[in-house]
Amino acid sequence: MNQRPTTSVQARRDAIDGAQCVVVKVGTRVLTGPDGKLDRRRIDVLSGALCRIADTGRQVLMVSSGAVGAGLGKLGLEHRPTGLSQLQAIAAIGQTDLIQAYETALSAQGRHAAQVLLTAADLRRRKGYLNVRNALRQIHAFGAIAVINENDSVAVSELKTTFGDNDRLAAQVAGLLVDAIVIILSDIEGLFDGHPNDKASRRIDVVDSIDETVLGFADDKKSNSSKGGMASKLKAAELATSHGHPVIIAPGRDDDVLDKIFAGEPIGTLFLPLENNIRGRRRWIGAAAHLGGSLQLDAGAANALINRGSSLLAVGVTGVVGSFGAGSIVAMLDPDGKEIARGLCNYRSSDVLKILGQPSDRISDLLGKSSYENVVHRDNLVLS
Numbered sequence: 001m002n003q004r005p006t007t008s009v010q011a012r013r014d015a016i017d018g019a020q021c022v023v024v025k026v027g028t029r030v031l032t033g034p035d036g037k038l039d040r041r042r043i044d045v046l047s048g049a050l051c052r053i054a055d056t057g058r059q060v061l062m063v064s065s066g067a068v069g070a071g072l073g074k075l076g077l078e079h080r081p082t083g084l085s086q087l088q089a090i091a092a093i094g095q096t097d098l099i100q101a102y103e104t105a106l107s108a109q110g111r112h113a114a115q116v117l118l119t120a121a122d123l124r125r126r127k128g129y130l131n132v133r134n135a136l137r138q139i140h141a142f143g144a145i146a147v148i149n150e151n152d153s154v155a156v157s158e159l160k161t162t163f164g165d166n167d168r169l170a171a172q173v174a175g176l177l178v179d180a181i182v183i184i185l186s187d188i189e190g191l192f193d194g195h196p197n198d199k200a201s202r203r204i205d206v207v208d209s210i211d212e213t214v215l216g217f218a219d220d221k222k223s224n225s226s227k228g229g230m231a232s233k234l235k236a237a238e239l240a241t242s243h244g245h246p247v248i249i250a251p252g253r254d255d256d257v258l259d260k261i262f263a264g265e266p267i268g269t270l271f272l273p274l275e276n277n278i279r280g281r282r283r284w285i286g287a288a289a290h291l292g293g294s295l296q297l298d299a300g301a302a303n304a305l306i307n308r309g310s311s312l313l314a315v316g317v318t319g320v321v322g323s324f325g326a327g328s329i330v331a332m333l334d335p336d337g338k339e340i341a342r343g344l345c346n347y348r349s350s351d352v353l354k355i356l357g358q359p360s361d362r363i364s365d366l367l368g369k370s371s372y373e374n375v376v377h378r379d380n381l382v383l384s
Contacts, residue, residue, distance in 0.1 A: 009264065012206075012265075012266070013264050015181055015248070015270060016261070016264060018246075019058060019181035020058055020059065020180070021058060021180035022058050022181055023061045023170050023180055023182045024050065024063070025064075025166060025167060025236075026064050026252055027184075027229070028068070028069060030186070031069060032066065036079075038070040038073050042253075043105050044105045045255050046062070047109065048109060049258035050062060050106070050145055052258075052259065053258065054111065054143075059136075059140040060140075061173060063169055063170040063173060064148070066094070066149075067090075067091040067094040067149060068080065068090050068091050068094055070101070071091060071093040074094060098147075102147045112143075113144065113145060114139040114142075114147065115149075116136070116139075116146050116148045117148075117149055118132065118148060118150065118169065123284070125290070129176070148173060149166070150169055167233050167235070168232070170184065170236060171236040171237070171239040172239070174243065175239070175243045175284075181246050181248070184247065184250070185250060185251070185257065186229075188251065189250070189268065190250060190251070190267075191204045191207065191214070191218075191249060193217060203268075205266055205270065206269070206270045206271075206272065207271045208272050209274070210271065215234055217234075230249075241271050241272065243283055244273045244274065246271065246273050247270070248271070249268050250269075251267070251268065254267070285344065285381075286384075291331055291342070292324030292325070292329055292345070293323065295312070295317050295320060295332050295375070295376075296317065296320070297312070297317060298318050299334070300316055301316020302316075302332075302340055305340060305383070306340055309378060310378060311373075311374035311378040312376040312381070313360055313375065314357070314358050314360060315357060315358060315359050317352060317375060318357065319356070320349050320356065325348045326346060326348045326351075328344070328348075330343065331384075339384045340384055341383045342381070342382050342384060343376035343382065344376065344381075345375060345376055346375055347371075352375060354367060355367065355375075
């Protein structure tokens with residue numbers, strides 16, 4: 001097993017040297033000016049840096065917000081509307097300008113922008129998940145740079161909040177790839193041990209693991225003002241690091257931020273990947289797949305899953321929530337109702353109801369057919 005890096009400098013160097021894929025996420029606050037409209041100079045600067053990274057042979061992907069900002073500028077609107085249908089329409093109108101701005105900037109460097117619009121539903125089905133991954137690989141093979149965005153015209157939750165789900169989208173995109181690093185460009189300099197506007201607060205250089213203390217640094221209840229969506233970014237970092245990907249949250253308004261990161265400079269906050277990370281199909285199960293229902297477990301089954309690496313047996317199931325088919329993704333809940341795992345269920349919900357609480361050797365008799373010994377096999381299970 002590889003040892004954890006002993007210094008901040010080594011940790012950053014290891015993260016960069018090991019990255020064959022680079023997922024850069026840039027938010028609305030970085031891409032728009034004080035008037036809320038698209039900052040085309042910022043796109044030019046970012047595109048130049050993306051091309052310099054791509055010139056090293058790495059696959060580069062940009063997860064970019066900004067469609068609404070582009071739409072505001074295109075329509076000549078001075079203020080961002082609050083109506084959902086208005087925001088959907090503005091995003092649809094602005095997306096064309098957003099991708100055109102990237103295409104203009106990237107083509108000046110000899111590359112092309114490839115527009116990829118996604119929603120969570122595109123990654124829920126295993127086939128769709130693999131199709132997206134294959135498309136992203138081919139875009140790279142053609143020498144283009146994928147510019148990915150939440151499909152704002154249909155993903156309404158993205159438009160109801162300031163920062164939406166593009167942080168998580170970047171983490172999920174990284175989960176499609178191998179040896180990826182996620183760089184989240186924010187309007188603040190990284191993670192601080194207090195509010196960023198407090199002079200006593202200090203930027204944290206490296207986070208070894210994301211625990212309750214780290215998550216607490218983004219607790220908006222500590223201040224009347226926002227921390228720039230840091231809670232969303234930490235959740236995305238938690239997901240990406242669980243997949244084995246280092247994450248850097250860095251100041252997006254620094255024109256040289258990406259060059260500094262790849263030079264190993266101590267900019268932003270580096271989050272180290274978990275040593276025991278999730279790979280392969282289990283990434284899809286834990287992060288992207290659609291949840292069909294849930295299984296309630298007794299204390300013994302919950303303990304066996306968490307501490308002994310066991311499969312879920314019917315004898316440990318006490319209840320079923322929802323109607324789902326065999327092969328669906330289900331959440332597994334402990335006696336207190338807390339989700340402890342997700343996995344592929346070998347049985348449809350109606351059959352689980354017939355066998356719950358029963359030993360495995362009785363399943364065939366109860367269902368009248370050849371059956372699995374377990375309800376969820378350990379190989380198809382991811383702890384939450």
